[in-house]
Amino acid sequence: MGLADLETADKIASVVGAGVGVIGLAVSVFALTRGEGTPPVAGARSVQARGGIGRAVTGDNNQLSTPAPGPQPPAGAGGGAGAGSGLAVPGERGVAADGSIGEAVTGDGNQQL
Structure with a gap:
């Protein structure tokens, strides 16, 4: 039972880590493309x-x-x-x-x- 729980935890951690990486990428792309020289609307x-x-x-x-x-x-x-x-x-x-x-x-x- 203990070995199965470690495998499940490993899979969950991999999915969560990938999700956090995608969110970080999206935030970085947004920050780089928002154009700081443009006046606000x-x-x-x-x-x-x-x-x-x-x-x-x-x-x-x-x-x-x-x-x-x-x-x-x-x-x-x-x-x-x-x-x-x-x-x-x-x-x-x-x-x-x-x-x-x-x-x-x-x-x-x-x-x-």
Whole structure:
């Protein structure tokens, strides 16, 4: 009876070890393919950037006749306001950037003539 129990325990340990190995492989593949440079998902019609934004328009029926500001320099010498801390996730029609934002038009029917 003792020898049969050892054989059964050996088989169970082999199956459990193989299962743990497969789970470890799946976690490793997930961690390697998730793309750390991609900003987190935000609300509908929002704008996100790893860096600065010159002009972001998320509203409808806006009339803008002035030239858009150029790309904005980083907010600080460290590479942007959110450097190292992660990018904020804006809600619907929101704007977020690691660097500076020159202009954000988020409402509907704005006129800038």
